[in-house]
Structures are given as C-alpha cells and as structure tokens.
Amino acid sequence: HPLWQNSVYDPVLKPLKISYDPTTCLHIWNNGYSFLVEFDDSADRSIIVGGPLENQYRLKQFHFHWGAINEWGSEHTVDCKFYPAELHLVHWNAVAYPTFEEAVMEGDGLAVIGVFLKLGAHHEGLQTLVDALPAIKHKDTVIEFDVFDPSCLIPQCPDYWTYAGSLTTPPLTESVTWIIKKQPIEVDENQLEAFRMLLFTSDGEEEKRMVDNFRPLQPLMNRTVRSSFQ
C-alpha cells in the first residue's frame, strides 16, 4: 500500500498506547504462510488503545512477511520503496465483539500495527524469535514460547500512518484499521536469512522455501491515508 505521497496530516490523531504483558505469550508456529507468535487473548492483558482507535484492542498474534531477497518483502511501501520485511501485530476489538472470528468480519473489528524491517544492525529482541525458527521449519510445527514482550519490536518514534484497509490474506475482509509505524527497526542479514530458511511445506513433502509471502501492492483508489506527524 503506497504510503506517504497520498497522506494527510491529521492533528486530531492521538499517540498510540501499547501495554503488553509478556506472560500472555503462548507459542510460536509455522502455519504454512508465515510464522506466528500467538497470545492468550482471553482477557484484556495485552492491549493497545488511542491512536486512531475508538476502543481498546487485544493482541492475538504477530507474524511477518518477507522477500526472497532484500529488495522487496513488505506489504506497504514508503515513497515507492519496499522494505525487506514487515511485522504485523494483530489486535481485535473485544469490547464490541465476543470472538476474534466475529471481529474479522466487522469494519472496526481489527487493528494491525505494521512495522518495517530494514537491513542494518543485529536486533537482540528478534534473535529470541530467530533462535526458535529451526524448531518450526515445517508447516504445522509449533513450539511453546513462554515469555516474550513484542514491544521490543516496536520503534520508539511515535509517528505512524493510518488508513482503513483489509486483511492481506484470505478472507481479505475490510476489517482492519492499519497503523503503520514510520520508523523501521533494524535487523541483520543473518536474521533475515533465518526467515528464508522456513518452509511452506510439511515434513516429508518436497521442500519449498518460505519466501515472498507478501500480497502485491493494491491500488490506493480513493482511500485517504492519515499521518500522525507533519
């Protein structure tokens, strides 16, 4: 999604407030499309509020999209530039809807924080995840993941873009308030290569490396992207 050129500064936008409880972390698994870290969302223990949001939203999972090479991989672009990977932290509106599955079908059901990954310095917090990847190389493999604070993957800079959009994989429902952080996080080449060693395929099948698991850019049409910064 082409950010920046078509964005309008909205002075009404508030800072996003993020409060995650690291002990709500459950497991990390390879679902055949990406690898996901899932959280216990049975109570309001890991939530975001503020920003463009009317309600508070509960963290359910985070996952990534990345390319086969560093020239592409993100699902949003800034100034026509792709990043090598993009993190999505998926939250749902448990104030308005009883289950995640129902929230997925509603316009104000989900809020996804997008964070760009840029090639650079080693990322200590990400390394914890990278160390777990060999154990979930194949589709439908899972390992327990006790304590992890996803805040370590979110840049300090408060600036973000926001727009009303959709899931980038089926069911592609238009239920997502996208909140894309302006500042990328830096990860090193070995960490990106570790993502690319995962497989789309199950154990025993012919190996297909998990790369280029991003949706191609979609036309902006008449959508407005607002920025929280000038």
Ligand SMILES: NCCOCCOCCNC(=O)c1ccc(S(N)(=O)=O)cc1
């Ligand atoms: N499985 C049958 C019922 O399905 C109900 C809805 O399931 C939705 C599954 N998809 C997701 O949860 C889901 C979540 C986030 C993103 S993304 N890449 O837009 O952040 C894409 C997809």
Ligand SMILES: [Zn+2]
């Ligand atoms: Zn995603």
